[in-house]
Amino acid sequence: AQSVSQHNHHVILSEAASLELGCNYSYGGTVNLFWYVQYPGQHLQLLLKYFSGDPLVKGIKGFEAEFIKSKFSFNLRKPSVQWSDTAEYFCAVKSNFGNEKLTFGTGTRLTIIP
Amino acid sequence: DVKVTQSSRYLVKRTGEKVFLECVQDMDHENMFWYRQDPGLGLRLIYFSYDVKMKEKGDIPEGYSVSREKKERFSLILESASTNQTSMYLCASSLVPDSNEQFFGPGTRLTVL
16 A cells, blocks of 8 residues: 655744755555645645656745655755745655555644744 | 535534534535544545445544535534544545545534543
8 A cells, every 4th residue: 555754744944944845655656746735724735746747846836846756755845935834734645556545644844933 | 716615614522422524515526535634643534435425435434424415515424423533624525536636625623522
């Protein structure tokens, strides 16, 4: 069965710092990968997704993620964070084979200090 | 824009009560999902539905049931609420079978006393 690991549980950064949140998955076949974000008091929303093609994916609000198949990773990056990026971030994976559902990681809480 | 609404943002119930959580989507989506979200555990799938009157168990169905009488509405039922069901419950919908992009509602924070 597929699984997702997010090793950073809580990350605290100052504004303008660079961000990288780790995401590793366990499934060996073809996968689709996602990052969702949940701002305080708001619903979960899609930040970016990878289905195929260019492994560097750009999403909303200046976020990007790189799919590295050999490392089973899909890390989220942003060169310069803002206070408004304070949120919880979830990585998710779904295999393209069989009936596997979307599997979420445990989430990373990001706190940006002004 | 897709809109997924949930009947309550906050709910407080007593142990043993029967609890209904309602979810409605307005974009004619085929698939609907119920998750619970707990700190340190992420989102875990309870039940999902690909069509009216169809339901399938997710990863943690014990203590829950669902109902989908109409395409736009998916209800989660706690037959006899227990304190370990205190959680945030999220409903989601997606357009096509096994579609990966899911649209989420605002969540219902349920407290069982």
